[in-house]
Amino acid sequence: MAMVTILYGSNYCNCNWSHKLFNSNNKILHPSPLIVSASSSSNNNDNDAVSTKSGTSARGRRLLKVREEKQQREYDRVHKYPSWAKVLEDACKDDNELRAVLGDSIGDPELMRKRVEERVRKKGRDFSKSKTGSVLAFKVTFRDFNPLDSYIWFELFGSPSDRDVNLIGSVIQSWYLMGRLGAFNSSNLQLGSSSMEHPLYDADKGFKVMPSSFHDISDVEFQDNWGRIWVDLGTADYFAIDVLLNCLTALSSEYLGIQQVVFGGRGMGDWEEGMTSPDFGYKYFKI
Known part of the structure; x- marks a missing residue:
């Protein structure tokens, strides 16, 4: 009462x-x-029960505040996430090189920005080039490679520009000319195994060594992002391949970006024999 x-x-x-x-x-x-x-x-327990149901208890207010903060964070993430960061995230789905640059920074715009700036510092700020180098090392495989009759294949990150064709063609041409002149001859590596403090070279010994040279090479051909050359290394030693890979490593890192190099094999990617029309992405460099 x-x-x-x-x-x-x-x-x-x-x-x-x-x-x-x-x-x-x-x-x-x-x-x-x-x-x-x-x-x-009525006792205090009844008051607490009514307050809880109405959401005005201390616990109810705390839960309401937590929900509001969570909703605010989600709103900020959706509506305040930088558009450029979203573009980078979407690009990573199809670009392995960009994904390697960003690494675990995806989702953190500030860290993503730092990774991109670091990449720019390493490569310079010249974005006028049609291609840039790759931060990834290309893959090297051998498929029944016969040094006297085999193709060497190059897979690029995209279809090469005329500038790219000239770059890689010039490298292959220089490599062939050195091989043709007997540069890759392990029978005469005098300075490689001597001390450079007092270098000595026996010209007569070098003159008497049996010549070792390339026999033949084809033009450099491209269909879309795949390129190839046919080689007959003749009597040149296998370290000619090391020299070529060293050159391609620097070329890929600094200029055009190579995904993989394959020694041997009759066909790669969508390569179609006899398809030499520029309208279908065919380009070549005359050796």
Whole structure:
């Protein structure tokens, strides 16, 4: 039952609503009450239950705040994520080289920016080149390679420009000319095994060594992003291949980007024999 507390100055009384506030002469005991306050006999647990249901309890307010903060973070991620960072993320799906540059920074715009800036510092700020080098080492494989009758294949990251064809063609041409002149002859490596503090070279010995030279080579051909040359290394030693790979490593890193080099094999990618029309992506460099 509800209780009523009536205050009259410094006096107060608690009474049940079922009793009238009269004396024996039916006169009101205190005709001018100053303050009337009501209190419920319900316990605190009932109040907490009502507060919880209405979401105004301390725990409810904390949960509501957590949800609001989570929604705000999600909103910021979707609406405030830099557009350039989103472009880089999408590009990584189809670009292995870009994915290698960004690494584990994807999702962190600030770290992504630092990785790109580091890449720019290493490669310079000249973006006018039609191709840039690759930060990835190209793959090297051998498929029944016969040094007297085999193709050497090059897979680039994209279709080469005329400049790229001239670059890789010039490297192959220089390599062939050195081989044709007997440069790759392990029978005469005098300085390679001597001390350079007091180098000595026996010209007569070098003159008497049996010549070792390339026999033949084809023009450099390209169909889309695949290129090839046919070689007959003749009596040249195998370290001619090491020399070629050293040259291609620098070429790939600094200029045009090579995905892989394959020694041997009759066909690679979508290569089609006899397809020599420039309209279908065919290019060549005359050796």
